[in-house]
Amino acid sequence: MWPNQKISHFLINKNKSLLVIFILSLFLFIPMSYHNVYQINNNIVYAEETVIPILTYHNFTKDEGSSYSINIIEFEKQMNYLATHNYSVISLSELLKGLKNGQLPPKPVVITIDDGFKSTFTLAYPVLKKYNFPATLFIYTDFIERNSNSLTWGEIKEMTENNLEIGSHTLSHCNLLQYKENENYENYLARIKKEIFLSKEILEIKIGGKVKFFAYPYGVYSPTIINLVIQADYEGILNANIMNNTLNADPFSLNRQIIFGNNSFNSFIQILNQQPLHTSKIFPDDGIIESDQFIKIGAILEDNNYDVKTLSMKLGGAKVGFTFNPENNEISFTSSKPLIKKSYIINISALDKNSNYLRKKSWLINIK
Ligand SMILES: [Zn+2]
Structure with a gap:
């Protein structure tokens, strides 16, 4: 929708043809500019902020969905919606670049999948491939090849060769703020350092590439933990704060929206359109x-x-x-x-x- 009423008002002018050319060129330009989309609501034209939803999935199933496990038909429906409604599904690396130079493609969306469930490879990956959508998998390394529900290193390697990035989700998926029984501060710090640093090293060796992103298990962090993750040379950190990002997002504090398997399709649309409360x-x-x-x-x-x-x-x-x-x-x-x-x-x-x-x-x- 475009502000037609306002334009027609300007057209009653002597320099009509010049204005028409000027306005037409604006129309050609506006859809390509990455920043704001202008919409009319109740005859008020207002600038809608560019939002960047980062969607988070966990497990996928052919059965009925539950909170952390989404039915694969439902997942495909969501991906199809993104494809048919002109969303630009971008990788986290592209998002990082875009945040640095202030330019992102129209309607940007990022897909992340946590933990390392087998269904990431068997169910979600074929759908992502079909739409040619990039995604980032946040893996906790202890889970890989643990049982029939977990991914293998071979499957992870194959996905990284086809548009998927790997990020760290620690070694053991522990709550990074929690002390173990009888653990002193020194031992606690050494242990969580290992969770943050060693998981990156292991992943980098296994996939033969750089691991740039870190996602907190349970979305839990503190200033000390943020500093450790930055020290470990990660370039972006993802939390679980339930809101969309904007163009001035801090790469070390990227918000994510968990897509639950038992939520309605309408709630998915709501998330894509959610705006920040300033x-x-x-x-x-x-x-x-x-x-x-x-x-x-x-x-x-x-x-x-x-x-x-x-x-x-x-x-x-x-x-x-x-x-x-x-x-x-x-x-x-x-x-x-x-x-x-x-x-x-x-x-x-x-x-x-x-x-x-x-x-x-x-x-x-x-x-x-
Ligand atoms: Zn997790």
């Missing part, structure tokens, strides 16, 4: 370790592009009662009971003011 402040900060079990959690919302009446806040997937102050647009939640000591993905969402799609802000806090 904030000028979040509290506490992303990824920090907090000891106060009654800590006030929230954000100061920016812009006027969300429907206040539809605001919702979740902590670790559970809806919480929040307060909203319209004076300064602060949304916050303070628990009346001590919060259980664990990591929480915080999720604030509201409907976009001009569409039926959600706007979301999501980050992580660790209560320890």
Whole structure:
């Protein structure tokens, strides 16, 4: 859709032909520019932000889907939707390059598949090949060749030769914030260093190429862990914060959307169209370790592009009662009971003011 009304207004002009040429050239140019797509809603023309959903899958099945296992027909339906609706499925490497030079193809989407299930090769890979879609597999090395449900190194190697990248998902898929019983700080640090550094080395030897990306098991991280991953020379880090990325995304903090096997097709469309909910402040900060079990959690919302009446806040997937102050647009939640000591993905969402799609802000806090 294009802003035709506005254009026709300008056409009543003496320099008509020149203007027509000018406007036509704009029309030729706008669809090729990578930044904004202009849409009309209720006669208001507004710039819609470029969003980059990074989709995450785990297991694939011929049976009915469940949370972490998607039916392969459903997966193919989703891939077909991307192909027929002009999405540009790009690799994480292409995304990284695009973020550096500020240019991405129209409607960019990234596909990632976690853990290293056999079905990645037997079910998903043929579909990805059919559509010529790149994807990144996040492998935890201990799982490979463990049993009949896991990938083999041969299968991984074959996929890397056909458009698929490999990233590290640690050695053992451990929660990187958790200490083992009777473990002191020194031993803990040595152990998680190994999870981050050695998994990269093993993968690089096995595939004979560079491993550039790291994804946290369970989406759990802290500033110390982020620094270790950067020290290990990874170029991009993926979390599990439930929102789409924008052109100014930090390569060391890329958000991912898990596609659950028991969600509706409509929720897939919702994710592709989800916009960011802008904030000028979040509290506490992303990824920090907090000891106060009654800590006030929230954000100061920016812009006027969300429907206040539809605001919702979740902590670790559970809806919480929040307060909203319209004076300064602060949304916050303070628990009346001590919060259980664990990591929480915080999720604030509201409907976009001009569409039926959600706007979301999501980050992580660790209560320890
Ligand atoms: Zn995983």
